[in-house]
Amino acid sequence: MRTGILIDELGVGFDAMTAQAREAARLGYHTLWLAQRGGWDALTALPALGAAAPGVELGTCVVPTYPRHPITMAAQALTAQAATGAPVHLGIGLSHKYIIENEFGYSFGRPLRHLREYLEALNPVLRGEKADVHGETLTAAGGLNTPGARRPAVLIGSVSPQSTRLAGELADGVITTWAGPRATAEFVVPTLGGAGRVVSGQLICVTSEVDERRTWIEQTYGGAANVPAYRAILDREGHERVSDAALIGDEETVLRQVKSLEDAGATELLVMPIGPAEEQARTRELLAA
Secondary structure (H helix, E strand, C coil): CEEEEEEECCCCHHHHHHHHHHHHHHCCCCCCEEEECCCHHHHHHHHHHHHHCCEEEEECEEEECCCCCCHHHHHHHHEEEEEEEECCEEEEECCHHHHHHHHHHHCCCHHHHHHHHHHHHHHHHCCCEEEEEEECCCCEECCCCCCCCCCCCEEEEEECCHHHHHHHHHEEEEEEEECCCCHHHHHHHHHHHCEEEEEEEEEEEEECCHHHHHHHHHHHHHHHHHHHHHHHHHHCCCCCCCHHEEEECCCHHHHHHHHHHHHHHCEEEEEEEEEHHHHHHHHHHHHCC
């Protein structure tokens, strides 16, 4: 199973981000991932990571679709690929109603129709063709002149049946959150179908302080259990709380949990280290490729 790592961009400067990138490259991680979480722009930042870690693949997890027209998204992704020369994995997603409507002021009506039309416009532009979509949620009529740029892979941040099926039809795979082995094997893989990629995003900590780390997760991310899409994937896994989904314990325990994800059909592990600095270092070193 391929292994990538999330570069922590929350409240840190570019020097700290590029230092993380250099270390991840030294350890042998396949892919460096950047989230879009209300701080730095993930796609714009990718070339900085590429310069710090030449030859390492780059990805976003995930960039919301609503604020960026698909031709604009394609231009940013192709520019990042050409600037770095590295494979780029373009993770995009719908985000959530409360973010899209309350923060950006867009309507979140008919999100699956929007995602379908978005992909129908994005895909040809990434291939060097023109989009010709006059849909119910967007219009995209045009293309780009980006000689030499290679098509990025397109992955959908997904935990719902509808968007996962759409990813199997119009994208290269999915990026999951809070999905453990049971949900991956019984829901994600069969719903995606075919040979689609399953990038399994996981909060991970190698530690002896298991209860303390789960308490921190609840304090930091516990509200996600009230978001309908996340609640559904937690229920599929049989988890009551968000912290139940995290991979926490000693080295043997964490490796066993990672192996269960691979056996369930995850093709790539997206490591999201948590905990104090020394525990995050242990986690990064344990799971390096």
